[in-house]
Amino acid sequence: MKALVWHGKEDIRYDTVSDPAIEHPRDAIIKVTSCAICGSDLHLFHNLVPAMLPGDIMGHETMGEVVEVGSDAKGSLKKGDRVVIPFTIQCGECDQCRRGNFSVCERTNRKKALGDKAFGHATAGLFGYTHLTGGYPGGQAEYLRVPFADTTHIKVPGGIDDEKLLFLSDIQPGDTVAVWGCGPVGQMTIRSAILLGAEQVIAIDHLPERLSMAAAAGAITIDFMQESVVDRLNALTDGKGPHKCIDAVGTESHVDFGQPDTVLDRAKQMLMAENDRPHVLREMIYVCRPGGVISIIGVYLGLVDKIPMGQAMNKGLTFRMAQAHVPRWTGDLLRRIEDGQIDPSFVITHKVDLSKGPEMYATFRDKADGCVKVMLQP
Amino acid sequence: MPLTNVTGVARSEGDPRVQRKGPSSLTGPDRLARALGWFSVGLGLAELAAPGRLARALGLDDKEGLIRAYGARELASAVPTLSIDKPIGLAARIGGDALDLATLAPALHRDNPKRHNAAIAAALVAGITLLDIAAFKGVKAAHRRDGGAARDYSDRSGLPRGAAASRGLARKDFDIPPDYRAEGTVADAIPALPS
Ligand SMILES: [Zn+2]
Numbered sequence A: 001m002k003a004l005v006w007h008g009k010e011d012i013r014y015d016t017v018s019d020p021a022i023e024h025p026r027d028a029i030i031k032v033t034s035c036a037i038c039g040s041d042l043h044l045f046h047n048l049v050p051a052m053l054p055g056d057i058m059g060h061e062t063m064g065e066v067v068e069v070g071s072d073a074k075g076s077l078k079k080g081d082r083v084v085i086p087f088t089i090q091c092g093e094c095d096q097c098r099r100g101n102f103s104v105c106e107r108t109n110r111k112k113a114l115g116d117k118a119f120g121h122a123t124a125g126l127f128g129y130t131h132l133t134g135g136y137p138g139g140q141a142e143y144l145r146v147p148f149a150d151t152t153h154i155k156v157p158g159g160i161d162d163e164k165l166l167f168l169s170d171i172q173p174g175d176t177v178a179v180w181g182c183g184p185v186g187q188m189t190i191r192s193a194i195l196l197g198a199e200q201v202i203a204i205d206h207l208p209e210r211l212s213m214a215a216a217a218g219a220i221t222i223d224f225m226q227e228s229v230v231d232r233l234n235a236l237t238d239g240k241g242p243h244k245c246i247d248a249v250g251t252e253s254h255v256d257f258g259q260p261d262t263v264l265d266r267a268k269q270m271l272m273a274e275n276d277r278p279h280v281l282r283e284m285i286y287v288c289r290p291g292g293v294i295s296i297i298g299v300y301l302g303l304v305d306k307i308p309m310g311q312a313m314n315k316g317l318t319f320r321m322a323q324a325h326v327p328r329w330t331g332d333l334l335r336r337i338e339d340g341q342i343d344p345s346f347v348i349t350h351k352v353d354l355s356k357g358p359e360m361y362a363t364f365r366d367k368a369d370g371c372v373k374v375m376l377q378p
Numbered sequence B: 001m002p003l004t005n006v007t008g009v010a011r012s013e014g015d016p017r018v019q020r021k022g023p024s025s026l027t028g029p030d031r032l033a034r035a036l037g038w039f040s041v042g043l044g045l046a047e048l049a050a051p052g053r054l055a056r057a058l059g060l061d062d063k064e065g066l067i068r069a070y071g072a073r074e075l076a077s078a079v080p081t082l083s084i085d086k087p088i089g090l091a092a093r094i095g096g097d098a099l100d101l102a103t104l105a106p107a108l109h110r111d112n113p114k115r116h117n118a119a120i121a122a123a124l125v126a127g128i129t130l131l132d133i134a135a136f137k138g139v140k141a142a143h144r145r146d147g148g149a150a151r152d153y154s155d156r157s158g159l160p161r162g163a164a165a166s167r168g169l170a171r172k173d174f175d176i177p178p179d180y181r182a183e184g185t186v187a188d189a190i191p192a193l194p195s
C-alpha cells in the first residue's frame, strides 16, 4: 500500500510499504477514507520529538471503513462499519481508562519500558507518533491496523461527510476566554468556548487569514505583531486579565525579535539545550488573572527553561493539561455535529490526494497558500 | 542496507515495512543547504584541528589563530544551516565566504611561494559562495508564505446557526465532568462578598 513515511527532519515520503496484518485478536484493519495532517505532525516533521525512526508511518487523525476484524473485536465491530479512529489507543479496562483518562491508558503503549524511562510513567499508545508512545504506524496511509480496536474507535453514521467527522479524532472542548494560536486546534477551541457560552472569546495569532477565521465565529482578535497582547487583554478585562487562558500553540511558538525570549529559545533548541519554546506559557502565566486557570492543549515535548513559577505560585494559578482524552467528548460532539450546532469542516482549507502529502507538509509548515488544515484522501 | 531496514528491528511483525521509497518533501534547495551545512562541519573541524598546517599550506603562516577562529565560525553557521531555519545559516555562510576571500586575497600576491595553493583555495571558496547564494535563494523561494495573508476566511464560522445564535448553545446540555470543572479554583472557592 501507499503511505506517508518519516525518513528524517523535513523528509516525509510517499512510499510503497507492506500491508498491515491482524496481529492480535483485538485488532482490526481499516481502509482509510480520509486522514489529516495535524500541527503536532509538524513537530515530527521538524524532528523535535525524540525516538522517531526512519520508516515510521505518519498520521493520527484518521477515519475509514472496517475491512478485517480480529476474533476478540467482533463483538463491537464488523466489516463495513464506518469509524473514526482516535489518536489515542485505549484498552478500556485499566484504571485510567475506567476514569476516562484515555490518553494515559496504562496498557496500550507497547514500548512501556521506554515510555516509563522518558515520562516517569508511560502514557497511552498513540498512532503515528514517537516510539516513546509505542511507535504504532499511523493513518496517513491506505490501510491502518487498529490495536485494541474493540475500544479504540468511534462508530459514525453514514450520510455525514468525512469532512465533518474527521476531527472527532483530535479535539477537546474548552471553556475559556483567551486562546493563544488560531491553528485548527485554536479554531475548534474558539467554537467550543462560544458554544459553551463564554462571555468573550479572545483569539491571538499573527496570520490575518487565521484571525479572520477566528473572527468568523465571534471571537475578538489580537494580532501579536501589531499590538501588545498583555495590554490588550488587560484592556478587555478591566485591567484584571483573562480568567482562563488556553495554549493552543505549544512547543513551536513564532520566533520573532519582537518576542526576544523566542529567539533565545530557538538558539537553545538548535544547540539541543532546550526542547520547547514556551513563550505562550510565560505570557499566559504573566497575564492570567490571579486565581485563574491555565490550560494547555498545544503539545510540549520535553524540558523548558525560564518558566516563572514565582508568578504562577503567588497568583494561585491552576494548571490543566493533557493530550485529549478523545472518546470522552466524541459522543457529545457527534451529536452536536448531527444536530447542526457545529460543522468542523470549516477548518479544512486544502483537500488533496494522499500522494500530495509530502509537499502538503511543507505548505502547511510554511503556512503558504492560506493553509490552515490539510485533509488527505488515499 | 537501507536505514529503514535497520530500524525494522524496532517494529512488530505486522507493522508495514518500506518496500519502495517515493517522492520526498525535501526540495532540491533543501538538500543543497543540508550538504553545505555538513561541508561547514567538516571544514570547521579541520580548521579547528589543524590550523597550522592549513596556514602553512596557504602561505598564511601568521594567520593560525585567525584560521582557528574561522573554524569556530564554520561550526556556528553549520548549526542553523542544518536546522529548519536554513536561510539564517546560509546568510551567515555567505558572510563567512566573503571573510574567507578577503583573508585569502593577500596570499595570492606574487611573492607568496604558496600562491598556487592559495589560488586553488580562493577558487574553491568562490565556487562554494555561488552554491551558498543559490541555496539561500532557492530555500527562500521554496518556502515563501505565498498568498496566505490575502485569504479571507470570514465566511468560515463553522457554526451553522450563525455566530450570535450559537453563543451558549451547548451550555444547557453539556455536562462538564467533575474533574474538568473550572469552578472550585482558588478564585471561585468563596463567593464574592457584596461590596
Ligand atoms: Zn494531532
Ligand SMILES: [Zn+2]
Pocket (backbone or CB within 6 Å): A090, A091, A092, A093, A094, A095, A096, A097, A098, A105, A106, A107, A108
Ligand atoms: Zn487503558
